[in-house]
Amino acid sequence: MEMPGKARGKCVVFDIGKTHTKASVVGADGFIWAQRRTRTPHFNAPLYRAIDVDAIHAWFVTQLRDFGRAFFIDRIIPVTHGATCAFLDEEERLVQPVQDYESVVPAPFAEAYGRIRPLFSETQSPHLPQGLNLGCQIFWHAQRDPKTFARVRWILNYPQYWAWRLSGELSNEVTSMGCHTDLWSPAKGQFSTLAHDQHWTDRFPAMRPAWERQATLRSDIARAAELPPSTQVCVGLHDSNAALAGSLLSPQDRPQALLSTGTWFVAMAPGAPIAPLAPQRDCLANVDIFGTPVACSRFMGGRVYGHFNQGDRAINQAALRAVMEAKALAMPSFSDCGGPFPTLRGEIRGLGDAPPEYRAALGALYLASMSSTCLDLIHSEADLLIEGPLAQSPHLCGLLAALRPGAVLVNDTVSGVTLGAAALSFYGETSPPLVSRRPVKPLFRKALRAYHHLWRTVVDAELTA
Numbered sequence: 001m002e003m004p005g006k007a008r009g010k011c012v013v014f015d016i017g018k019t020h021t022k023a024s025v026v027g028a029d030g031f032i033w034a035q036r037r038t039r040t041p042h043f044n045a046p047l048y049r050a051i052d053v054d055a056i057h058a059w060f061v062t063q064l065r066d067f068g069r070a071f072f073i074d075r076i077i078p079v080t081h082g083a084t085c086a087f088l089d090e091e092e093r094l095v096q097p098v099q100d101y102e103s104v105v106p107a108p109f110a111e112a113y114g115r116i117r118p119l120f121s122e123t124q125s126p127h128l129p130q131g132l133n134l135g136c137q138i139f140w141h142a143q144r145d146p147k148t149f150a151r152v153r154w155i156l157n158y159p160q161y162w163a164w165r166l167s168g169e170l171s172n173e174v175t176s177m178g179c180h181t182d183l184w185s186p187a188k189g190q191f192s193t194l195a196h197d198q199h200w201t202d203r204f205p206a207m208r209p210a211w212e213r214q215a216t217l218r219s220d221i222a223r224a225a226e227l228p229p230s231t232q233v234c235v236g237l238h239d240s241n242a243a244l245a246g247s248l249l250s251p252q253d254r255p256q257a258l259l260s261t262g263t264w265f266v267a268m269a270p271g272a273p274i275a276p277l278a279p280q281r282d283c284l285a286n287v288d289i290f291g292t293p294v295a296c297s298r299f300m301g302g303r304v305y306g307h308f309n310q311g312d313r314a315i316n317q318a319a320l321r322a323v324m325e326a327k328a329l330a331m332p333s334f335s336d337c338g339g340p341f342p343t344l345r346g347e348i349r350g351l352g353d354a355p356p357e358y359r360a361a362l363g364a365l366y367l368a369s370m371s372s373t374c375l376d377l378i379h380s381e382a383d384l385l386i387e388g389p390l391a392q393s394p395h396l397c398g399l400l401a402a403l404r405p406g407a408v409l410v411n412d413t414v415s416g417v418t419l420g421a422a423a424l425s426f427y428g429e430t431s432p433p434l435v436s437r438r439p440v441k442p443l444f445r446k447a448l449r450a451y452h453h454l455w456r457t458v459v460d461a462e463l464t465a
């Protein structure tokens with residue numbers, strides 16, 4: 001369907017990830033013209049590890065200036081990880097540093113929060129460790145220092161913090177509210193009983209669509225970045241949902257499942273029933289850009305893979321075959337951030353003093369088994385699209401294709417989040433671009449299924465021990 005209007009300029013996607021922060025120039029046709037990346041900076045605040053938002057802001061303004069000298073930029077859209085918020089006072093000043101969700105909430109507060117958090121049936125949010133339930137972070141700060149918390153006029157989800165910092169306009173948005181916060185009821189499309197009972201709802205700005213251009217760039221930023229003062233800032237959204245948005249908006253036939261890979265591997269099954277889900281296995285319902293609940297399961301795959309390959313991503317078929325024949329196993333979990341086996345602790349068995357390529361091969365086998373488990377947990381037997389950095393690993397994708405009952409496809413880009421966010425920024429102006437997808441040939445189907453069965457048998461025995 002032809003969309004009204006015509007987009008003239010290009011979009012800058014501002015993607016603040018847990019590990020890296022990116023800025024990308026993307027056209028309405030989905031072509032990425034330029035991209036810059038830096039490590040996401042952190043520092044130790046008095047009570048918790050915090051995100052250095054000032055350093056991120058300074059870096060981004062520099063990228064905007066460089067981009068603006070080469071391209072006509074007319075819009076910016078922020079995307080970020082979830083479980084993060086900013087507190088602003090009445091004068092819209094930051095009340096305290098922005099907390100990193102891996103900071104541990106002190107046990108007395110976490111236990112007290114556990115007694116008041118809503119049921120999974122209401123929020124579709126599992127009870128997660130550290131600060132991964134945003135409600136737990138807010139509760140901690142409200143209880144530990146009521147006087148300081150009384151100064152909090154606005155609670156901004158992290159994408160909307162950046163939209164505000166760039167534009168000066170306040171907003172809230174559904175993918176961020178519905179991202180295991182305990183603060184949202186996906187079925188009702190409204191705040192949860194917890195948010196109401198704690199009197200937090202008035203501290204959140206009004207809800208707006210992720211694609212809405214909420215305001216123009218602040219004048220001081222426009223001057224510093226040498227961009228037109230008419231440059232628009234979109235509301236923005238949660239990063240995994242940006243990847244999903246690319247599929248939801250695509251004019252192509254949509255795969256019925258998506259695996260978004262990055263620091264987190266997130267399996268999503270849009271259109272599938274959200275019940276029954278197993279909250280104790282890190283299954284949940286996120287909320288898509290239109291407010292629809294989406295069954296999800298996840299684990300911290302990208303970071304864990306770095307533990308195996310130690311920076312060397314080279315995997316070869318001989319090493320994969322040798323590891324399977326040796327029945328070497330990587331037992332979950334290698335992260336304290338939830339996942340489908342949160343009660344188990346990671347362990348490598350049967351590898352011995354094998355060369356580094358064997359360790360990398362074991363890591364790929366582990367990611368394939370964990371990813372397939374996540375898809376099983378959300379009852380997905382449908383065709384699967386893999387997006388993100390690990391979509392460029394033919395061996396990993398081939399292993400996963402061997403384990404899944406449906407077809408497996410990959411994007412011809414590592415930038416599913418970037419392209420989804422950019423397409424959303426042009427929503428209503430142009431038809432979304434076609435996304436290049438390739439079918440994946442299964443690798444070692446018979447041998448891998450036997451290996452995966454062994455892995456599951458040993459893991460299940462550990463769970464019941």
